Amino acid sequence: xxxxxxxxxxxxxxxxxxxxxxxxxxxxxxxxxxxxxxxxxxxxxxxxxxxxxxxxxxxxxxxxxxxxxxxxxxxxxxxxxxxxxxxxxxxxxxxxxxxxxxxxxxxxxxxxxxxxxxxxxxxxxxxxxxxxxxxxxxxxxxxxxxxxxxxxxxxxxxxxxxxxxxxxxxxxxxxxxxxxxxxxxxxxxxxxxxxxxxxxxxxxxxxxxxxxxxxxxxxxxxxxxxxxxxxxxxxxxxxxxxxxxxxxxxxxxxxxxxxxxxxxxxxxxxxxxxxxxxxxxxxxxxxxxxxxxxxxxxxxxxxxxxxxxxxxxxxxxxxxxxxxxxxxxxxxxxxxxxxxxxxxxxxxxxxxxxxxxxxxxxxxxxxxxxxxxxxxxxxxxxxxxxxxxxxxxxxxxxxxxxxxxxxxxxxxxxxxxxxxxxxxxxxxxxxxxxxxxxxxxxxx
Numbered sequence: 383x384x385x386x387x388x389x390x391x392x393x394x395x396x397x398x399x400x401x402x403x404x405x406x407x408x409x410x411x412x413x414x415x416x417x418x419x420x421x422x423x424x425x426x427x428x429x430x431x432x433x434x435x436x437x438x439x440x441x442x443x444x445x446x447x448x449x450x451x452x453x454x455x456x457x458x459x460x461x462x463x464x465x466x467x468x469x470x471x472x473x474x475x476x477x478x479x480x481x482x483x484x485x486x487x488x489x490x491x492x493x494x495x496x497x498x499x500x501x502x503x504x505x506x507x508x509x510x511x512x513x514x515x516x517x518x519x520x521x522x523x524x525x526x527x528x529x530x531x532x533x534x535x536x537x538x539x540x541x542x543x544x545x546x547x548x549x550x551x552x553x554x555x556x557x558x559x560x561x562x563x564x565x566x567x568x569x570x571x572x573x574x575x576x577x578x579x580x581x582x583x584x585x586x587x588x589x590x591x592x593x594x595x596x597x598x599x600x601x602x603x604x605x606x607x608x609x610x611x612x613x614x615x616x617x618x619x620x621x622x623x624x625x626x627x628x629x630x631x632x633x634x635x636x637x638x639x640x641x642x643x644x645x646x647x648x649x650x651x652x653x654x655x656x657x658x659x660x661x662x663x664x665x666x667x668x669x670x671x672x673x674x675x676x677x678x679x680x681x682x683x684x685x686x687x688x689x690x691x692x693x694x695x696x697x698x699x700x701x702x703x704x705x706x707x708x709x710x711x712x713x714x715x716x717x718x719x720x721x722x723x724x725x726x727x728x729x730x731x732x733x734x735x736x737x738x739x740x741x742x743x744x745x746x747x748x749x750x751x752x753x754x755x756x757x758x759x760x761x762x763x764x765x766x767x768x769x770x771x772x773x774x775x776x777x778x779x780x781x782x783x784x785x786x787x788x789x790x791x792x793x794x795x796x797x798x799x800x801x802x803x804x805x806x807x808x809x810x811x812x813x814x815x816x817x818x819x820x821x822x823x824x825x826x
Contacts, residue, residue, distance in 0.1 A: 435469065438462050456486035457497035464503045471665045471695070473702035479504050495524040495531070502534045506541075509705035511734055514538040529559035536567055543735040545574070545766065562588045562597040566604060574737070576767035578612050599629035606638040612769065613801045615645035633663035637671065645803035649679055666695045667709055678806035689717055705733055708742040715742075716807070720749040737763050737773075745776045753783035771797040771804030775812055782815075791816060 442459040446452060460483035467475035483504065486497040498521035505513035515538035521531045532555035539548035549571050555564040569584035585608060589601035602625030610618035619642035625635040640655035656672040659665075673688030696710050706726045714723035727743040744759035760777040763770075778793030794812045803809055 435466055453486045453490040456482050457500050460500040464507055473699050473704050476702050493524050495521040499531055508703055511538045511541040529555045541734050541736045562592045574766050574768055576769045582608050595629045599625045599632050603634050603638050610642055611801055615642045618642040633659040637668050666692055675806045708738045711742040711746055715745050715749045724750050741773045748780045753780050756780045769800050771801040775808050
């Protein structure tokens with residue numbers, strides 16, 4: 383169940399108004415948004431964070447009635463709307479955020495780094511990473527000592543495929559303020575490069591530095607993901623359960639727990655925990671993961687219900703100017719309309735030329751019978767050495783489509799060696815393919 387990672391952030395940080403929740407696109411989250419690598423800041427205690435954020439929003443709204451010219455309060459309200467959209471999976475907050483941030487910048491255009499950072503967060507949430515980069519750079523020019531702003535800068539560089547610059551920005555973030563947000567990003571730089579040990583070590587440091595239940599839950603969520611994505615569902619389950627003790631009811635940790643349970647063969651518990659997560663926060667990624675698990679169990683009608691919800695969510699995101707992302711492209715490739723998958727992936731690659739987008743485009747090309755082009759995109763997806771079982775599975779099918787059966791088998795073996803439970807449908811298909819005679823070829 384190797385969906386894209388949640389977009390980093392969860393911890394509320396001070397210094398940029400009432401609180402800038404690190405928004406961005408490390409994909410630690412998409413499987414992140416709009417479909418959601420993107421992703422991609424849901425590893426938070428949605429319950430506690432949502433209650434506190436709602437109170438902040440009400441307070442700021444009341445304050446602005448009494449002091450309508452307070453540009454810092456406007457910027458802070460815009461930031462709060464962006465994070466509320468992430469917590470609730472309700473993209474209708476984005477137009478509200480854009481309006482109040484624009485008003486703040488109109489009133490104070492020069493030194494308003496809070497609103498500039500808010501615009502960066504907003505554009506990242508909508509998957510417009512070029513604009514997110516531009517606003518991050520503007521904000522840093524005003525406030526070059528903000529660790530938080532270097533986080534948004536790093537996220538934008540990452541999603542634009544500018545990895546060396548992203549890694550430099552993360553290092554600057556850590557230098558300015560070593561802590562959970564910066565160390566988590568440092569972890570991800572190593573994960574992208576395939577160094578799971580370094581990624582895990584940095585995430586454990588992020589956990590050690592966590593000073594709130596939400597930060598602790600965030601770090602434990604990503605430790606769970608790291609373990610699961612590398613074939614250790616038992617450790618993944620342990621981390622998810624520890625996170626739920628720190629922040630009971632957190633939807634992202636229920637999702638992590640469900641994925642670990644599914645990988646361990648406990649399908650009944652996995653379905654229950656997925657349903658709890660979806661009921662609490664109907665993130666598109668959770669909905670799709672639940673649907674695919676149900677399909678793998680032969681519960682086709684229930685799976686189709688989840689897919690209908692997912693499609694409706696994608697329409698809602700698009701209506702609020704959120705660019706459709708890898709989840710939408712992969713969904714259409716696997717369950718829906720191959721030409722639509724290709725169109726979504728082509729558009730996505732123009733705005734987010736990140737590893738996961740290259741992989742989604744490769745898969746969309748494959749299901750449309752364009753395997754030679756797909757192989758070049760698969761090369762891009764694996765160019766940093768990332769250990770991603772789904773990437774290797776897609777590459778296997780592309781190679782088989784090109785008649786390169788032996789190389790395809792090797793890629794299938796690699797995918798299952800990385801994570802035998804990387805996807806509820808494709809992992810089973812990989813095992814079935816490997817059980818075929820060695821001279822057999824197939825494509826799916």
